[in-house]
Amino acid sequence: MSGEKGGNEAPLRTLGSGSLAAVFREHPERRYVMFGGKGGLGKTTFSAATAFWLARQGHKVMVFSVDPQASLSDIFQRDIFGQGPVKIMDNLWAQEIDADKHIAEYQDEIRKKIVDMYGMERVPDEIEDYIQAASAEPAMEESAIFDAVVDIVVGGEYDYYIYDLVPLGHALYYLSMAKVYDEWINKITHLREEMRGYEEVVAKIRREGEVEEDKILGELQYIRGRINAASRILVDREKTAFFFVVIPEEMVLADTRQAAEMFARFDVPIGGYVVNRVLPAELLTEGAPTFLSNRIRMQRRYLDQIDSTLGEQVLARVPELERDVTGLDMIERTAEMLFME
Ligand SMILES: Nc1ncnc2c1ncn2[C@@H]1O[C@H](COP(=O)(O)OP(=O)(O)O)[C@@H](O)[C@H]1O
Ligand SMILES: [Mg+2]
Numbered sequence: 001m002s003g004e005k006g007g008n009e010a011p012l013r014t015l016g017s018g019s020l021a022a023v024f025r026e027h028p029e030r031r032y033v034m035f036g037g038k039g040g041l042g043k044t045t046f047s048a049a050t051a052f053w054l055a056r057q058g059h060k061v062m063v064f065s066v067d068p069q070a071s072l073s074d075i076f077q078r079d080i081f082g083q084g085p086v087k088i089m090d091n092l093w094a095q096e097i098d099a100d101k102h103i104a105e106y107q108d109e110i111r112k113k114i115v116d117m118y119g120m121e122r123v124p125d126e127i128e129d130y131i132q133a134a135s136a137e138p139a140m141e142e143s144a145i146f147d148a149v150v151d152i153v154v155g156g157e158y159d160y161y162i163y164d165l166v167p168l169g170h171a172l173y174y175l176s177m178a179k180v181y182d183e184w185i186n187k188i189t190h191l192r193e194e195m196r197g198y199e200e201v202v203a204k205i206r207r208e209g210e211v212e213e214d215k216i217l218g219e220l221q222y223i224r225g226r227i228n229a230a231s232r233i234l235v236d237r238e239k240t241a242f243f244f245v246v247i248p249e250e251m252v253l254a255d256t257r258q259a260a261e262m263f264a265r266f267d268v269p270i271g272g273y274v275v276n277r278v279l280p281a282e283l284l285t286e287g288a289p290t291f292l293s294n295r296i297r298m299q300r301r302y303l304d305q306i307d308s309t310l311g312e313q314v315l316a317r318v319p320e321l322e323r324d325v326t327g328l329d330m331i332e333r334t335a336e337m338l339f340m341e
Pocket of ligand 2 (some may be wrong): 045071164
C-alpha cells in the first residue's frame with residue numbers, strides 16, 4: 001500500500017535545515033532546547049556540548065536535568081546533584097534536580113495546606129497515610145519534578161535553557177505532563193472527598209463551607225495556570241527546539257520513527273536530527289579487521305537510509321570518539337563536531 005510510506009514520513013518532516021549551527025543562528029528565539037532519544041545515545045553529551053557552544057558564543061546558558069543518575073555531574077566532573085545552579089564556566093550553569101527532595105517539600109506543602117485550610121493542629125494519620133501512598137506513585141514524582149522544572153524555566157534568567165531529557169519514554173510522559181497534573185488535581189479532589197469521611201473534618205468544612213471551597217478552587221486554578229504556562233513552552237514552535245539523537249542502527253531508527261509520530265501527536269515541534277557514534281569511514285582500509293569493516297558497512301547502509309528519509313533535517317554527524325565524553329576538553333571537541341558547518 002502506498003499509504004504506508006507516506007504515513008510514516010509525514011511526522012518526520014521538521015522545521016530545521018542545514019546545520020545545527022545554522023539553526024541556532026537563524027532562530028535565536030528558540031531558547032528552550034532539548035535532545036531526545038533512547039537511553040545511551042548521547043542526549044546528555046549533546047546537551048552539554050550545546051550548552052558549552054552557546055556559552056562560548058556569549059549567551060547565558062542553563063543546562064539542567066531531572067535524571068537521578070546525576071549524569072551532568074559525570075560529564076562536567078563536578079558534584080552538581082541537588083545543589084541548585086552550579087557555575088561551570090563563563091556563561092554556563094548546570095543544575096540537577098533532586099526529585100526526592102522536591103517530593104518531600106511537596107508533601108510538606110500539602111500537609112501545611114490541609115492543616116491551614118481545615119484549621120487542624122496536625123494531619124490525621126489516615127490522611128498522612130494517604131499522602132505517603134500518593135507520593136510513592138510515579139505521577140507524584142513526575143509532578144514534583146515538573147514543578148521544579150517550571151521554577152527554573154519561569155525564572156527567565158537565562159538566554160537558553162537546555163533540558164537534558166531522560167530516555168524517550170519518560171520524555172513522552174513528561175511532554176504529556178498536563179495530563180499528569182490533571183491526575184494530581186484529581187488526587188487532591190479525591191482527597192477532599194475522602195476527607196468528607198472524617199467526621200471532625202466534615203464539621204469544619206460545614207462551618208466554614210464556602211470559603212474553603214474557594215481556597216481549594218483557587219489553588220487548583222493556580223496549578224492549572226502553571227501547567228498551561230509550562231506545556232505552552234514545550235509545544236511552542238517559536239521558542240522550542242527539540243532535536244532527536246539517533247545512531248545508525250536499525251532498532252534505533254525504527255524506534256525514532258515511532259517516537260517522532262508520538263511527538264507529532266503531542267504537537268511537539270521537531271527541530272531536526274543529530275546522528276551520533278558514526279564510525280570514521282577512513283578506518284575502512286584493506287587491512288581493517290572484518291569486525292570493524294562489517295560494522296562500518298552496516299552503518300553506511302543506515303546512514304544512507306537516514307539521509308534518504310530525513311535529508312536536510314539531519315543537522316550533524318558526530319563520530320565515535322576514542323573514549324567517553326567527560327570533562328570540558330572532550331565536551332569542547334564534541335561541540336566542534338556537533339556544530340561543524
Ligand atoms: N560520539 C561518542 N563517542 C564516544 N562516546 C560517546 C559518544 N557519544 C556519547 N558517548 C558516551 O556514551 C555514553 C552515553 O551517552 P549519554 O550522553 O550519557 O547518553 P544519554 O544521555 O542519551 O543516555 C556516555 O558515556 C558518553 O560519554
Ligand atoms: Mg542522559
